[in-house]
Amino acid sequence: MNNKVILPPSLLKEDETNSELILSLYEDMLLGRYFEDMCAQMYYRGKMFGFVHLYNGQEAVSTGVIKSLEKDDYVCSTYRDHVHALSKGVPANEIMAELFGKETGCSRGRGGSMHIFSAPHNFLGGFAFIGEGIPIAIGAAFQSVYKKQVLNDQRPMHVTACFFGDGTSNNGQFFECLNMAVLWKLPVIFVVENNQWAIGMAHHRSTALPEIHKKAKAFGLPGLEVDGMDVLAVRQASLSAINRARSGQGPTLIEALTYRFRGHSLADPDELRSVNEKEAWLARDPIKRLKNYILYNSLSSEKQIDALHVLIKEKIDQAVEFAVSSPEPHVKDLKKYLFVD
Template sequence: MDNNVTLPSKLYDTDNMDVNTMLDLYKDMLLGRNFEDMCAQMYYRGKMFGFVHLYNGQEAVSTGIIKALDKGDYVCSTYRDHVHALSKGVPPRLVMAELFGKETGCSHGRGGSMHIFSAPHNFLGGFAFIGEGIPVATGAAFQSVYSSQVLNSSDPMSVTACFFGDGTSNNGQFFECLNMAVLWKLPIIFVVENNQWAIGMAHNRSTSLPEIHKKALSFGLPGIEVDGMDVLAVRKVACEAIHRARSGNGPTLIEALTYRFRGHSLADPDELRSRQEKAAWVARDPIKSFKNYLLNNSIVDEQRIQEIDINVKDQINDAIQFALSSPEPEVKDLKRYLFAEDL
């Protein structure tokens, strides 16, 4: 696909959703965007260290997929994991504290930006190396089948959503795990966040078949392409894939066509992408588009939108204050959390 071409947005399909559900989608996307913008501020003020990869522009994918999951379902992320964690329900306080390296963070300050993890929220973690999380997600999906078929659990089968980028789709783990997932009919959704660039390599220059969803045909699972800038379009295909997985019919590969508005990381000057390309995608901002849809169709009024905006900003400010006031990990606990502790 030509990186300079913008995709026509699919018509919004409310899918019989009520107003509160749509407002939750808007709120979740807005929380992710504001959180990442604050991360950039804190990074440049020296409050965060190491590599920090922001998610700006891709919010419709995280919200559309994860908000369609149940609480007991699993999510496996990449090094661009802050917003995935927020969508899965990890409190902004705990994510921000983790980015500050504080003991109160969801990984007790041991993970930082690229290794956010939360067992209580079934968030399996962010992974620094591309493709590293796909086998982990496949294992999580396998245990769901094992619990159901071997341990005779009466609970509904848990579904795992596995996120990764376009660059990862050329790695061996991707193909091996697609094969296993189909062979064992695992309840997993493989979500390719095709933001058109693998660090500094344009997607259409790095793969012999740019349409990643078509690779599903080789393994016998559905491959779906969706406008990743349209949260309702993403949610619709997610709901279908989740139902398929939970019903025991196996995995789905979803390719969400999206774009990151910032550089690869906050250390990236972002000089490789043209201004024209970036401007074309920014014009299709998923948050602004969905906000206009809600207002233009009289689903909500401007006052309700402003209330959500204020609420989100309050959450971000609270998260910052919590992170700043939280204690650093102590030296005596250096080896803590390496192994499971006795209860």
């Protein structure tokens, strides 16, 4: 290996040489990347319809945060939600079937790309409009406190991770919910995935204070900035915020500086961003960075990593086969799921 490789910041001491953990993080990011690449293929073949927003380039944020949570913790996503759901444990088969509009999808084919939801996995949904998920996350965090303080639940409090983009940080829900979260000391982590662009608006042109994490100071909660292209740095920040939330000390705002490698959606020709800007971020691909870390520290071999790539690709191919062979929703069930039975 090249000795000039840029290594990520250290994990907590017990994680630094944990090859099983590091490889599991790599596998999760790889699953997200290959899933999204397949979505692009299927979309352009006419297998998916509507708007599809891919996550390529931001995998370190999803993996670093969600894989630091416990199984019963909650996640609220955005319209860029496929990879968040995968990290939370929602099966690739169910997500792909949902994108195909099939009855076997995690939302029974009714939600599509922007409304991935899975109650069994405490994945509280993707949301088509920016900022919609933040009040939902506040509700989830509030019920965790209510169970503890009112119902005398003896189990550790469940933590809620709430994801949103840089554009959302200029919306009212963001400020209102940060305020309430601090007032009630809610076990919630606000994760700003600052990918530098809100659709076609560059972040620095849309806000008077580009450093979003500094906005936390107005409400009295910690605000952290982290390299969102480095899964180990994201994990370290997340573990600290999760421990703080679970112990009853309240919320944390994490701003992850990241970048989407594709356009805003698959319908976006991506002509607004400069070639130089895209190439500079592509050089910091989070998956390649973690692979370099693994090989540099002899946590696995190139051969083992190649085998993992093959395994993940087979898993994605199986998800497509499952989606293709799954039944369409029946017309007679058009109004089903609108109301509780």
